[in-house]
Amino acid sequence: MSYLPDSPISATVDYHRDGVQHGFLKLPHSHDDSAWGSLMIPIAVVRNGAGPTVLLTGGNHGDEYEGITALIKLANRLRARDIAGRVIIVPMMNHPAALNGTRTSPIDKGNLNRAFPGDPCGTLTERIADYFTRYLVPLSDVVLDIHSGGRTLDLLPFAATHRLPDQDLARRCLEGALAFGAPNTLLMSELEGAALFDTVVENQGKVFISTELRGGGTSTPESVALAERGVENVLRYAGVLAGEPHPPVSASRMLEIPDNDHYLQSEHAGLLEFCVGLGDEIRAGDLIARIYGMERTGAAPVEYRAPVSGILIGRRHPARVAMGDTFAVLAVVLKNFD
Numbered sequence: 001m002s003y004l005p006d007s008p009i010s011a012t013v014d015y016h017r018d019g020v021q022h023g024f025l026k027l028p029h030s031h032d033d034s035a036w037g038s039l040m041i042p043i044a045v046v047r048n049g050a051g052p053t054v055l056l057t058g059g060n061h062g063d064e065y066e067g068i069t070a071l072i073k074l075a076n077r078l079r080a081r082d083i084a085g086r087v088i089i090v091p092m093m094n095h096p097a098a099l100n101g102t103r104t105s106p107i108d109k110g111n112l113n114r115a116f117p118g119d120p121c122g123t124l125t126e127r128i129a130d131y132f133t134r135y136l137v138p139l140s141d142v143v144l145d146i147h148s149g150g151r152t153l154d155l156l157p158f159a160a161t162h163r164l165p166d167q168d169l170a171r172r173c174l175e176g177a178l179a180f181g182a183p184n185t186l187l188m189s190e191l192e193g194a195a196l197f198d199t200v201v202e203n204q205g206k207v208f209i210s211t212e213l214r215g216g217g218t219s220t221p222e223s224v225a226l227a228e229r230g231v232e233n234v235l236r237y238a239g240v241l242a243g244e245p246h247p248p249v250s251a252s253r254m255l256e257i258p259d260n261d262h263y264l265q266s267e268h269a270g271l272l273e274f275c276v277g278l279g280d281e282i283r284a285g286d287l288i289a290r291i292y293g294m295e296r297t298g299a300a301p302v303e304y305r306a307p308v309s310g311i312l313i314g315r316r317h318p319a320r321v322a323m324g325d326t327f328a329v330l331a332v333v334l335k336n337f338d
Helices: 063-077 095-100 122-138 167-180 197-203 221-238
Strands: 019-028 040-047 053-057 085-090 142-145 153-155 158-161 185-188 207-212 251-255 263-265 271-273 287-292 300-307 310-316 326-333
Touching: 019 122, 019 310, 040 207, 053 063, 053 122, 053 221, 063 085, 063 221, 122 197, 142 185, 142 197, 142 221, 153 207, 158 251, 158 271, 167 185, 167 221, 197 207, 207 221, 251 310
Parallel strands: 053 085, 053 142, 142 207, 158 185, 185 251
Antiparallel strands: 019 040, 040 085, 153 310, 158 207, 251 326, 263 326, 271 287, 287 300, 310 326
16 A cells, blocks of 8 residues: 655644634745745635535636635635534635636646646645645535636536446536536536546545636626525535525526547647537537638638537637647537436
8 A cells, every 4th residue: 555645735724623714725835936935825614513514616727717706705704603514615726826817837837637636745736636635525525616718718607517437426416516506517528537626526425516607717797696606506505504505597408528529629720710609509510610720821721510419518719729729519418317
């Protein structure tokens, strides 16, 4: 059995103390401007006696702002008397990336959501992942990780879960995703699934709920309101807040990304022109986009057609595209999740 040393991260909060605490996850970081410095990742803990624990996270990627905004606001207003149990709030998991407004950390270029389960002796990003894997997830019963498309993607808003071999866990995760109350609820086949926060949480038998709430490197009143309502709904689903989750304005549409064929990658670089809009229904063979070379005039564009039928649930936000960029994501409509 391999031995992992204790995490270099220390918490200035006591996870087992009642009341409201605002503090930091301190990760030593020696650099040119501070020989014995630390990264200071903000954390809030609200506890009121025995009960379930919900871990709420945002800023897994630093350019996804709905979760960061909603969770900072929640940390500022939530009081112990409001709950039964414990809420752990980390609005900016990858704090260096959030401060830099980028998907990855400016310190080590680490993509936190591709660094799990992490390494206590690895890069700074891997050390953050390790702390969540071995310290915060085991404390939790339900984990909500709020994502959006960041600077490079725009996505129809959805709450997401996965098909899992543990049918009881899959059922509970689906219940949590539906409770979030997004316009769409999605079963996802993930790219690079083994390195995701999702997988770490599910492998520990905990309920995991993720989201994608638009994107484009910004937020809107509507997307932040959806995040805030969804967070409250998940706390109600878990039993930390009293009452039933607030139902969405209309029933959540059930969708699935069943395999990697539904992620369309560009094989050309240039200027991207979409021929369909976000949310459109597309049949296999339909023209989705053209890519124009930018080196000269007089050259015909390359056409990209749908390899499968579905709904355009996600699209690249910038018009410039490089080889290998995912420029479109398709999902199929499900009548149920059986």
